[in-house]
Amino acid sequence: MTAPPAEASPPEQRPARRRGVELSLLxxxxxxxxxGYACVGLARQGAVPxxxxxxxxxxxxxxxxxxxxxxxxxxxxxxxxxxxAVLLNGLGLVLIHRLDLETPEDVAAPTQLVWSGLxxxxxxxxxxxxxxxxxxxxxxxxxxxxxxxxxxxPVFFPPVNGARIWIRVGELSLQPGEFAKVLLAVFFAAxxxxxxxxxxxxxxxxxGAVRLPARRAAGPVLGVWxxxxxxxxxxxxLGTSLxxxxxxxxxxxxxxxxxxxxxxxxxxxxAGAYAVGTLVPHVHGRVEDWLDPYAGIAAGEGTGQLAQSLxxxxxxxxxxxxxxxxxxxxxGFAAKSDFILATAGEELGLVGLTALLLLxxxxxxxxxxxxxxxxxxxxxxxxxxxxxxxxxxxFVIAGGVTGLIPLTGMAMPFLAQGGSSVVTNWVIVALLxxxxxxxxxxxxxxxxxxxxxxxxxxxR
Amino acid sequence: MxxxxxxxxxxCAVLLAAxxxxxxxxxxxxxxxxxxxxxxRRADIARYGVPRGDILVDSGPVTGSRDTGGRLRYERTYRxxxxxxxxxxxxxxxxxxxxxxxxxxxxxxxxxPLLSPLPLLDGLHRVRPPGGHVVTTVRAAVQExxxxxxxxxxxxxxxxxxxxxxxxxxxxxxxxxxxxxxGTDGAxxxxxxxxxxxxxxxxxxxxxxxxxxxGSAFKIVTAAAALDSGVVDDVDAPTRTPRxxxxxxxxxxxxxxxxxxxxxxxxxxxxxxxxxxxxGLGARVGxxxxxxxxxxxxxxxxxxxIPAGVSRSNFDTDMSRDQLALSSIGQFNxxxxxxxxxxxxxxxxxxxxxxxxxLVEKVTRAGGETAEHHGPRAYRQAMNPATAMRLREMMxxxxxxxxxxxxxxxxxxxxxxxxxxxxxxxxxxxxxxWFISWAQADDAPLPGxxxxxxxxxxxxxxxxxSGGGSAAPIARAxxxxxxxx
Numbered sequence: 013m014t015a016p017p018a019e020a021s022p023p024e025q026r027p028a029r030r031r032g033v034e035l036s037l038l039x040x041x042x043x044x045x046x047x048g049y050a051c052v053g054l055a056r057q058g059a060v061p062x063x064x065x066x067x068x069x070x071x072x073x074x075x076x077x078x079x080x081x082x083x084x085x086x087x088x089x090x091x092x093x094x095x096x097a098v099l100l101n102g103l104g105l106v107l108i109h110r111l112d113l114e115t116p117e118d119v120a121a122p123t124q125l126v127w128s129g130l131x132x133x134x135x136x137x138x139x140x141x142x143x144x145x146x147x148x149x150x151x152x153x154x155x156x157x158x159x160x161x162x163x164x165x166p167v168f169f170p171p172v173n174g175a176r177i178w179i180r181v182g183e184l185s186l187q188p189g190e191f192a193k194v195l196l197a198v199f200f201a202a203x204x205x206x207x208x209x210x211x212x213x214x215x216x217x218x219x220g221a222v223r224l225p226a227r228r229a230a231g232p233v234l235g236v237w238x239x240x241x242x243x244x245x246x247x248x249x250l251g252t253s254l255x256x257x258x259x260x261x262x263x264x265x266x267x268x269x270x271x272x273x274x275x276x277x278x279x280x281x282x283a284g285a286y287a288v289g290t291l292v293p294h295v296h297g298r299v300e301d302w303l304d305p306y307a308g309i310a311a312g313e314g315t316g317q318l319a320q321s322l323x324x325x326x327x328x329x330x331x332x333x334x335x336x337x338x339x340x341x342x343x344g345f346a347a348k349s350d351f352i353l354a355t356a357g358e359e360l361g362l363v364g365l366t367a368l369l370l371l372x373x374x375x376x377x378x379x380x381x382x383x384x385x386x387x388x389x390x391x392x393x394x395x396x397x398x399x400x401x402x403x404x405x406x407f408v409i410a411g412g413v414t415g416l417i418p419l420t421g422m423a424m425p426f427l428a429q430g431g432s433s434v435v436t437n438w439v440i441v442a443l444l445x446x447x448x449x450x451x452x453x454x455x456x457x458x459x460x461x462x463x464x465x466x467x468x469x470x471x472r
Numbered sequence: 473m474x475x476x477x478x479x480x481x482x483x484c485a486v487l488l489a490a491x492x493x494x495x496x497x498x499x500x501x502x503x504x505x506x507x508x509x510x511x512x513r514r515a516d517i518a519r520y521g522v523p524r525g526d527i528l529v530d531s532g533p534v535t536g537s538r539d540t541g542g543r544l545r546y547e548r549t550y551r552x553x554x555x556x557x558x559x560x561x562x563x564x565x566x567x568x569x570x571x572x573x574x575x576x577x578x579x580x581x582x583x584x585p586l587l588s589p590l591p592l593l594d595g596l597h598r599v600r601p602p603g604g605h606v607v608t609t610v611r612a613a614v615q616e617x618x619x620x621x622x623x624x625x626x627x628x629x630x631x632x633x634x635x636x637x638x639x640x641x642x643x644x645x646x647x648x649x650x651x652x653x654x655g656t657d658g659a660x661x662x663x664x665x666x667x668x669x670x671x672x673x674x675x676x677x678x679x680x681x682x683x684x685x686x687g688s689a690f691k692i693v694t695a696a697a698a699l700d701s702g703v704v705d706d707v708d709a710p711t712r713t714p715r716x717x718x719x720x721x722x723x724x725x726x727x728x729x730x731x732x733x734x735x736x737x738x739x740x741x742x743x744x745x746x747x748x749x750x751x752g753l754g755a756r757v758g759x760x761x762x763x764x765x766x767x768x769x770x771x772x773x774x775x776x777x778i779p780a781g782v783s784r785s786n787f788d789t790d791m792s793r794d795q796l797a798l799s800s801i802g803q804f805n806x807x808x809x810x811x812x813x814x815x816x817x818x819x820x821x822x823x824x825x826x827x828x829x830x831l832v833e834k835v836t837r838a839g840g841e842t843a844e845h846h847g848p849r850a851y852r853q854a855m856n857p858a859t860a861m862r863l864r865e866m867m868x869x870x871x872x873x874x875x876x877x878x879x880x881x882x883x884x885x886x887x888x889x890x891x892x893x894x895x896x897x898x899x900x901x902x903x904x905x906w907f908i909s910w911a912q913a914d915d916a917p918l919p920g921x922x923x924x925x926x927x928x929x930x931x932x933x934x935x936x937x938s939g940g941g942s943a944a945p946i947a948r949a950x951x952x953x954x955x956x957x
Contacts, residue, residue, distance in 0.1 A: 266479075309510060319511055325503075325506075326507060357499065365495050376481075376484050389473065407488075410491050414491070
């Protein structure tokens, strides 16, 4: 999250394409992942796994395909985005494989590898097919419709572990909320880009000291807030509603700069969260667990997931036990998904955990960097939205498993087991690649006065 | 909008910083506390991840480890569990450890720095060395003879090598199989609950953790005190004991079980176990002399470890003269563990010098190299060597012609002393039968064994319970095993 240069650089000083840098970083990312895979094998079986080379070749092939797509279709894209995604995805596969060794009856890494491949394929397809991100703006209405349908779908399926966020079709299970968040980011960006002036200008009606904006601009705002609460109550998914709301508040602020009624929104969200935290038993239990993770031990009822997670982090200490040598599997059923970070914390230590979190920070930072480089409001808001999704999701789940905030079931981007999640995150990376390409590509010659409609409203 | 984008990025940076600070808090500041949390099973997993070292008797293991394939991988097994339980104790994944399993846990579990060839580099490699072995002083033949002798009756046997202090046998009966509750399953919980609730208290180590009134067996101590203090010079001279003997300062008459005790000599009194003579001698030695003599044998020592802690055997230090007289024949508040009484016999056999009893000969690394050796250690000078000589003769007399005839062994010199301890309110409880003795093979330069046996079987015929009747044959079998087995 390094601050970009304060002043926009003149076009002739724009950065070089840096595709070679990207390729070497991708090589490093693949090597680090293969090294991790070999470490697990050495620790557990005393030998480098025979398929380490195959794993490296597979991951390398995926990375290479993505790199070629970027090289030819988005040559000005930020060279850090793809390597970070490959590294996180590769480490995620190593961690899931490592946990598979403890649960031979439930092997998840091969499936995750297939999903990762699908995610990269979708990423490549997006980079190739989406010539200009502004095309998405035209589909805002379709996006929000699809998002709402996806969000509502799990209501008709049975809840899993207390949360109604899954669609099950035979063996396949999907978490539609994951896809919905990208669609919603597109919708928010489009809506706010279109109405940001109306929202920033206060309307005539007042509510106390705050003047409310016009109904046409504010309507969808209220609608989305109600939607997030509806999702929370119906699906008991605190994480998703928190994510949507946070995403919305960030975009609203960036678009309008109106702190006043963002504060109202936050207050309403807090009230809603408090009400749900008190009234919905599933959520209330999580808050209780957060306040005293060890209550169950003292009461002789066994050790809760959060306490087990904290034990894993504590055992890791600064340097960690080493890959393959921890016991984070004690956490139980969510060890590979929601709690994957605990394995990283135990086996890689604070050092490894910090490195991982900084990788996310770098990814988010590059997203924001692209946002500040874009000329169109929609692009800027989309880049901010996508970066914020990653940032908020990392904060909510990492904060949850380390006891900073109450736990909400969410997937650590790229790291955690979960097909919908890994595919969605690859789409996010694809969009960021497109956006950063647009932000860094040399500008065409200054817009001719006779074609003012060719570029959207100037933003600066 | 760029400015506000930077604000948003700034908020994300703050969130990241919060995550990092919190991670450091959990992984650095709270880490030690989390490691010790009772809900954290990692210590157990590491501990049971390697096979535990073994406890050896006669250079063969009496313990073992079973790979369960579970999360707590290796489970303890026991060969002849009930026989050696008073020596080994138990090592349970659920209920912890006791006795040698507890005291030598560091060696057996592989955590003791003694096992590490380079202790200072211990922190650098994470792999725990395999567990070492604990070689005991116990001899299988002696242990088996004692266990068979008790034959399930409540009681205990302790056998010591007088010249060194090596404990040759430590038996408690009825016993239990520590392998029954070594794991974490329901069967272990059931076995543990059943053993703890059993009225016979099979998990009580009667040899070192239970004290009994020693009865007449204590008269050896009184005789040593009388000789050492000069109250008696000539063991064959009359002791000027009146009959009936009235306890000093009271009107209570002390009875004798045998005839001929009036004014009897010390030798006669010891051979036939005269209460009146010994009580009178104790009273004449006086409180200070008696307390000193008892302490010389190990009484009133709360810190005796073999290395398992031995319950303190008691001889009151503040008594009236009548209480002192009763205490001198092993009644009143005088209590002793079977091991303590074996030490009394041992001191006599070894010429007055009492060695520190010990159960662990050495500990070795997994490969068998000795890591630490335990040799004989001085403990107390229980009496003058001359006194010990005269007591030896009197104890031999007691076996050859007195109350302890059932302990005699061909080809060996055997000295012994019976005891039948009254206890309970109004002495209504089933008496405890004692026999303490020592034996020296005719061709051996030193006595090979000193034994104490106590039998407290409620089912036995009361008349049958006497040291000479039920305890002496067990002592004989144990001594035979020690000398020949």
